[in-house]
Amino acid sequence: MDSIDLRSDTVTWPTPEMREAMANARVGDDVWGDDPSVIELEALAAERLGKEAALLTSSGTQGNLVAILTHCQRGDEMIMGQVAHTFQHEAGGAAALGGVHPHTVPVQPDGTLRLDDIRYAIRDTEDIHYPITRLVTLENTQGDLGGIPITAEYTQSVRQLCDEYGLKLHIDGARIWNAAAALGCDVRKLTEPGVSISFCLSKGLCAPVGAMLCGSAAFIARARRIRKMLGGGMRQAGILAAAGIIAVETMTQRLAEDHKTARMLAEGLASIEGIQVSLNAVQTNIVFYTLDATLPFDAYDLSTFLERSYNIKLGGGKGQRTLRAVTHYWITEDDVAKVVEAFRHTISQVNHGALSF
């Protein structure tokens, strides 16, 4: 890449191997169901996640939306975490386009939703004042809390609760492979309790576009129609699937490297006076850190300066003091050392009056 870009793992460029596979991809018309590369990717994703079938979607947002609209009717309700990506960052698509009502519950510091909170949120089906609870969604890893991986045992306990009330369970597994790497388990253990699960190809797995939605053959057949309705039927999508196959086959195997660089970054930043990092929360590839109120600049000032002076991209808005750095395939251990040094030098210069923003 042409910078040290820590804003997200969505910024990853495709690898040279992916670009070559894309250039040579066998293609067909996927809306007619005859694109061989898409067929191969969907079979691969389903097999790796232990589900009967899979569907290529244009993004993680579309994968979640298709899942919700496949599970729910207009006026149904879905229970999800207050900081779930689907609730916070997907433009309210399920409500706007599907008439599905979100019912949020708090997310605990370990990334879970309390079973009692879910149970309490489930509506009495006999009472006509209420929408009908249809779906629970979990997020793994839990992004807004720093990429915390959610265990198979916990996910299974939520599935049991869902079964007790006749509800469906969808897992937003945008970074489920990071969770599997961090927990040291087969990804199937994490996905088994989900009736449906989506994961992203274009985050830490480096593919340029796409996500996969997995579930039973009957569920995916219904989901395919909803994807078409949302304008997500793609024609020679084999060009994208060719990169997706490499993402699933090889990029899923190296994510522990990103967790290592995230830990190095977290420890490096924590060693700088004026920066707070909650090291326990750093379990995968996401690092949240906070600039002390004593520092005379905010995240926007700092990231603007570091981009201009060191070609380091961090993001961060005006007035913001807590921000996120995400490691990925294109961030090396050397890059992390450069970033920590750039922070240390910049803050020291500001503290000594040699630099102001």
Ligand SMILES: Cc1ncc(COP(=O)(O)O)c(C=O)c1O
């Ligand atoms: C947890 C989670 N779910 C879903 C998405 C949506 O993915 P996309 O950006 O491909 O729509 C993201 C994106 O960052 C995410 O972090």
